[in-house]
Amino acid sequence: MEVLFTTDALIALLTLTFLEIILGIDNIVFLSIVSGKLREEDQPKARRIGLLLAMVFRIILLFGITWVMGLKKSFYDFDFGFFSGGISGQSLIIFGGGLFLLYKSVSEIHHKLEGEEESSNGKASNSLSAAILQIALLNIVFSFDSILTAIGLVSSAEPPKGFGPAGAIEIMILAIIISIVVMLAFAGPVSKFVNEHPTIQILGLSFLILIGVMLLAEGSHLAHFRFGNDVEVHSIPKGYLYFAIFFSLFVEFLNLKMKKSSRKPVVLHNSKIIDKKLEDSDITN
Structure with missing residues (x-):
């Protein structure tokens, strides 16, 4: 345990967190976005369960690092001349997660802009269990990608003095727990802000489309997909995507600050918070 209190270990902990x-x-x-479709009293529960599931999945995957790294081995190789590659467990999970995220994001944009209003009793998509199932499925992919990234970071860095594999596992677990606690503290305000501003919701869904494309590229890269003899699919550096996300959010925050208006905002379907605020406003008027 002394390894955890060295300067190098603390820097590694802060970096991983x-x-x-x-x-x-x-x-x-x-x-x-998923919890915003639930009843107001169910939303905090869905967020807590979702983040706790994320923590559990990440820690389980850390303890199964040998199994996770074993999934890197290809179990099906093909070569059609113009297209070749080798499908592995890692590539299948990441690629499938990207497809699911693209499908879910596009479906949510369609529902919010053109879909019919759903009653709070009738639709399964508004139930807590259905929301938790969707969150759990995507958490597996997010956790898998997160652990692969963390392992890559730890493997590529020069290990601190006396910092063995056991110490690395302990620091990664501690980083996961601290990060989930931080996200639990901010998940409520962030969700409220996202669901109160339609443009932020659409931006958020657009970001998820970007993340889905990134996962598709990463899954293709892990499968060593190659077109012809020269063109191999490469992963998209996460830094580029997160820069685009933060820059877009910064621009939108400026727009929200500079263009405050008393007119009613655009109302998206299944936007419970905005519907409630408009009802209260109508009653007051």
């Missing part, structure tokens, strides 16, 4: 929080942004956005 920051990384886990950054990688958890897409998780919080997805949680905010």
Whole structure:
């Protein structure tokens, strides 16, 4: 345990905690949008369960690092001349998660802009159990991607003095726990802000589409997909995507600050908070 209190270990802990929080942004956005369709009293419960599931999945995957790394081995190789590759467990999970995220994001945008209003009793998509199932499925993919990134960071860095594999596991687990606690503290305000501003919701869903494309590229890269003899699919650096996300949010915050208006905002379907605020406003008027 003394290893955890060295300067190098504390720097590694801070770095991994920051990384886990950054990688958890897409998780919080997805949680905010899915939980925003639930009844107001169920929303905090869905967010808590979602983030706790994320923590559990990440820790389980850490203890199964040997199994996770074993999934890197290809179990089906193919070569059609113009297209070749080798499908592995890692590539299948990441690629499938990207497809699911693209499908879910596009479906949510359609529902919010053109879908029919859903009653709070009738639709399964508004139930807590259905929301938790969606959150759990995507958490598996997010957790898998997060752990692969953290392992890559730890493997590529020069290990601190006396910092063995056991110490690395302990620091990664501690970083995961701290990051989830931080996200639990901010998930409520972030969800409220996202669900009160339609443009932020659409931006959030657009970000999830970007993350889905990134996962598709990463899954293709892990499968070593190659077109012809020269063109191999490469993963998209996460830094580019997160820069685009933060820059877009910064621009939108400026727009919200500069263009405050008393007119009613655009109302998206299944936006419970905005519907409630408009009802209260109508009653007051």
